Amino acid sequence: MSAHNYVPKEPVQIECNIEKTLDVIGGKWAFLVLRELFCGTRRFGELQRMIPSVSPRALTTTLRHLEEKGVLERKVFPTVPVTVEYTLTPKGEDLTHILKEMKLWAARWTD
């Protein structure tokens, strides 16, 4: 392998990191759910009411995805009917910097 073929590691790392983040927040509904949870713990029904355009099935998929990615915590209370609550983890709360920059960029450059 000649010196000209040398590829520094950093760009690949950058690609992976941005890809990993987009994998968490890039879905159609993820950021809408995250936005609600930044305001505090929410029940499934509350999220459904706050995001009326999402189907229960898509909301379940999104919540499961975000739970698997470790950005939210799901708590089940043995009430009748059962109560399920969703809360951001510290990893999820830390997404606030990205969402803030996204809001600022759009505010600066779009109508």
Added chain:
Amino acid sequence: MSAHNYVPKEPVQIECNIEKTLDVIGGKWAFLVLRELFCGTRRFGELQRMIPSVSPRALTTTLRHLEEKGVLERKVFPTVPVTVEYTLTPKGEDLTHILKEMKLWAARWTD
């Protein structure tokens, strides 16, 4: 409409702004192309070599999408064969803050 039904405008605005930004950077290839262009002007062939996993068709679609969103500028030079160069606009360069926060978040929270 009672006071209880009042929905403040701000959350909707936030949703729209984050959605607008994801619409620009959320595609499968967009951020890989943007990453290359942050380093400077690139020709079509250079981008293809730097992102070997993208097909020419997908690269063309991505570049057209980013041009339509106003984040890059396409310049055609009447050489034989024709030379096409892509450069970030100020709007595109300003995405650096978001991508930086995405890299930092992934570095803090993922392996």
